Amino acid sequence: MTRRRPLTRWLIALVILHGVIACAGFFAPYDPLEQDRQRPYLPPMRIHIVDKQGHFHFRPFFYTFHLREGSFDQFEEDTNTTVPMRFFVRGPRYRLLGFLPCRLHLFGAENGRINLLGSDAYGRDQLSRILYGGQVSLLAGLLGAGLTLLLGSLVGTTAGYCGGWRDEFLMRVAELFLALPWLYLLFALRAFLPLAVSPLEAFLLVVVVTGTVGWARPARLVRGVVLSVKERDFVRAARGFGASNVYLLRRHILPETTSVLSTQAAILVPQFVLAEMTLSFLGLGVPEPVPSWGNLLANLQQYSVLVSYWWMYLPALTIVPFFLAYLGLANALQEYAEPYKIEGRSDDSPT
Amino acid sequence: MRYLLRRMLHAVFLLFGVSILTFLFSTLAPGNYFDEMRLNPQIAPETVASLRAQYQLDRPLPVRYARWVNSVAHGQMGFSFAYNSPVGPLLWVRARNTLLLTLTATLIAWALALPLGIWAAASLGRLPDRALSWTTATLLVIPDLVLALGLLIMAVRSGWFPTGGMVSVGFESLSPLNKLRDIATHMTLPVVALVISALPMLVRHVRAAVAEVLDAPFLRAAAGHGIPRRRLLYRYALRDAANPLISLLGFSLGTLVSGSLLVEVVMSWPGLGPLLLEAILARDLYVVIGGVLLSTIFLVGGNFLADLLLLWADPRIRTEAGAE
């Protein structure tokens, strides 16, 4: 099955990436809401193994930052205090995968804070916020894509299987939705719903809105598959055995749609994650203080942040490996998902 | 002729359908729209009262829709509460700025994509094609939000490009040539962002369309006749690959208005994008509906234009259409 190898590679990559985000509590040294107002906008700390005196340390360490003389927002390294990096430390409480209470973190420090990726305006650790923010954004993307695929399947199957006026009507509505520019419709829909809501409500709104906008293209694809499978002789044969519609759909027709649905999933999930990011970036999505990749980038809209605090851009880069993995998966699926055809074997064996 | 009429009718129906759909969505808003507006300090209470009376926003939906259609027919497209003026002219000014950006970007993108795609298709599987595939794959992976922000940061830190807006302070006092230069420098970053985000898909599609055609027997026969390679590529292959490319062009034209929303907001370009966003945050209903309608008009219009072009370019479609 040499066609499977790239597919499994991308799947493994995705599982690892999602796994890290799912176990954000473990990989993040601090709670994402924990503030440190004394030290806003700290730049990323540099890892050292050789100290000022030239001594080599086995354990990597950091220098804390202190305010530069005469400045009130410029930090520099304080080479007197070393903060050694410890692994598998006990830190703030969190719930692993949402339910297991835990205190173990991958790394941390005893006598100071380690901000690997710097901190934001309230002194919150960026690395932690990025990891936890990933949970929100990825979940929004997955749920939204799931909703769209579900809606699309329902509509596509009904249109393709029932045919007639139902098909006509549904496809006309799909055409309407396809004629609308996706992003504009998303914004417009979001606009008509209440703006000042709690983070959970905002999250659900984002999922529902993104989920109900993009159903038209999957619906068309599913309809195409259903139409072609409906005419296959094995469906006719099953009907000849007295099969009911439900049986035909369950046993023969819907399994054929899985390949087109999985390819669509690989294409849609990153788009939906991006949609959540865009909405949150513009203030229409998940609000503060809950982190999401989108609202982590929101303060980049201020000129001062753009100029002085370049590390606030880093959350934007975290989505790139995810996009890459999903794109690779989509390509691999498209190559793998030729319909499971019976290749013509030459009749050389006596039958 | 009948074919054209049918497509046009189809497009018009689509537009009506979309506007009805958008109006229906607006009824999703729980609670009274005007309650939220009353809380908004930007809008004077007298305006609220007078608008309420004037537009009879407590009237049933079909009536409101009919009045709005009437207003569209007069070029007004409803009334903006935040700007206190008809929506139409408001959209028009912003749309001009958006189109300036997107038309430039689309032209550049296509001018680059065609030769690059043809080159890739002509050298299928060899080094230039593989290098190009690699580059497009890398660029595809970068979402436009990330790209726009990245470019902005680069601009800010290097100081080479202005970091927002369309014109500098003191624009009015510049000479015409300098005015052009000023707009051009402001335009550079947004256009670069738009071109980079559009180019990979375009190149891929051109490559796919041309590669499929290059395989055709008739081309091999033409080569056997001794026709030089470049003429083969441009005059023969491109013609046959035109169909999917024309549809793609239609799509490119269709997204002229809507595709640049994010870039405009990030780079503070005064186009439709920021206007729409403001309207959303200010709950300015008719501006939002107007914006959606305008971008739909472009989308539908782009497809219709593509249909027209296809009719002109492909004699097969002409005969099929004529047979109806």
Add this chain to the structure above:
Amino acid sequence: MQLLLNVENLMKRYVTGKSFGSREFLAALDGVSLSIQTATTLALVGESGSGKSTLALCVACLERPTSGSMWFDGRDVAALGEKQQRAVRPQIQLVFQDPANSLNSRLTALEIVAEPLIIQRRFDKQTRSKRACALLERVGISAKKAGSRPDEFSGGQRQRLAIARALALEPKLLILDEALSALDCSVQAQIANLLLELQASLRLTYLFITHDFAMAAHLADEIAVMDHGRIVELGAAEKLLRSPEHEATRCLLAATPRFHGAANLPEGL
């Protein structure tokens, strides 16, 4: 012997052309009448487009004829409602031309053959498997291959699989719609012999649809020739081959390739 199937004046019209005002009809079946005696074979010969497959679908109760009557085992099946037809369908089974199309490539051989039993909810799981294996053996497929998928079989074996599946519900009438046309010549002969053998031991009635006169001659007791949705000639196989009356029959016969020294063809061919 009695008549198992008696078709009278069957009509099937399809509506083509959706332009306003005009409604064009395509008559796939234009008044077809034929009958088959129990445990015999009627071959239906005709060119592509003559309506053979439509007739097959109508007889199998998978399509509703526009008008006409169809008596199967003493009942007018064409007049029955959907539910009642579902009860009749198991007794009339169809074997299609292309096993690549008629077998779901995601299922194993055992699942394919057992499917009719599952749909009809007969027996428990164990008995079903046993019966399915028995059917596989009956058509000449080793039970060891019961877990293989269709693409692991050759063309002839797949057609055997299709036949085994058709036999699962113990039908009285088997409609073979060009069932041998997609196979190699030598394989055709083997499957044909299997069919004859099954007919003898299970007292099956066959409606054998083909465009190949030679095969029809080999398998059939009676031959009906179909042209443009009508039966133009009907009679005992030997007689029809020796002295064809209708123009269409003569054309079809003339088109049959002749081989010197061919074994199974009756004289005159």
